[in-house]
Amino acid sequence: MDKAHLRAMVRARRAAGHVPDSGYPARVLAAVPRGVVCCYVALPGEPPTEDLIEALLARGDEVYLPIAGARRVLHWTPAISSRPWRAWGVGPGPTPEPVPLPEPATVIVPALAVDATGHRLGQGGGYYDRFVPTVPQARTVALIWHDEVFERIPAQRHDIRVDTWVIADA
Numbered sequence: 001m002d003k004a005h006l007r008a009m010v011r012a013r014r015a016a017g018h019v020p021d022s023g024y025p026a027r028v029l030a031a032v033p034r035g036v037v038c039c040y041v042a043l044p045g046e047p048p049t050e051d052l053i054e055a056l057l058a059r060g061d062e063v064y065l066p067i068a069g070a071r072r073v074l075h076w077t078p079a080i081s082s083r084p085w086r087a088w089g090v091g092p093g094p095t096p097e098p099v100p101l102p103e104p105a106t107v108i109v110p111a112l113a114v115d116a117t118g119h120r121l122g123q124g125g126g127y128y129d130r131f132v133p134t135v136p137q138a139r140t141v142a143l144i145w146h147d148e149v150f151e152r153i154p155a156q157r158h159d160i161r162v163d164t165w166v167i168a169d170a
Contacts, residue, residue, distance in 0.1 A: 003154050006121055010112040010148060014045035018145045020168040025055050028108075028166045031141050035105030036062045038076060038138070046110060047143040047168035053079050066127070067098050074131045076101040104138045107131070109162060111142035118161035119153040132160045139163050146170060 001009075024047070037056055042049040056063045063079040075098030109128045113121040120142050122128055132140060142165040149167070 001154065003121060003124070006150075006154070007112055007124060010121070011045070013147060014145070018045075018047075018169050020048060021170060023170070024166070024168045025052050027170070028052050028141070028143065029055060029059065031164055031166050032056070032061075032108065033105045033139060034059065034061055036064065036102045037106045037108065038064045038066070038101070038104045038135075039079070039108040040110045041065055042110070042143075047145060047166075049108070049143070052108075052143075054081065057081055062102065064101055064104070065096075067096065068125075068127060069098075072126050072130060074127050104135050106139045106141060107135060108141050108143060109160075111144050111148070111162065111165065113148040113150050113153055114142050114144055114162060114165045115150050115153040118163065119155040120160060120162050121153050122159075126158070129158050129160050141166060143168060 039049055039053055039056065053063055057079060064076040065079050067075040067077055069075045077096040077098055109120065109132070111120045111122060132138070140160065140162040142162040144165050144167060146167050146169050
């Protein structure tokens with residue numbers, strides 16, 4: 001199965017809806033070392049990150065959120081509880097300014113699917129495939145639904161692998 005077909009299949013499943021279970025945030029926190037964490041703001045259908053970002057901040061982590069830049073490059077801005085990150089992350093609203101990113105301990109990456117070897121199927125933009133190699137010390141964690149673990153994900157040389165994944169509705 002090629003990437004385009006697999007993406008279409010997973011997106012159709014996501015449209016049917018999933019709900020994370022109550023243990024999801026704790027499982028993510030257990031997989032993420034304390035420190036600087038880069039985390040995406042979930043789009044509809046993705047495992048949610050709103051409560052997770054708040055939990056990371058409450059734990060004392062420095063959390064940075066992505067800003068998509070030109071040439072499919074990610075820039076980062078700090079997540080601060082009082083900042084209206086919910087508005088700018090998923091819809092219209094104020095756009096924050098990027099800042100220099102400290103060395104992250106973890107990058108929580110969006111994923112449509114993973115396989116047992118850690119290959120990740122992303123949305124297709126390549127943002128994280130470009131960013132993750134620039135922070136080789138960072139642990140990579142994908143957030144997925146229970147039906148998004150496949151035997152094999154088609155991968156190309158530039159596709160990143162993740163160190164682990166957390167299933168939101170285990």
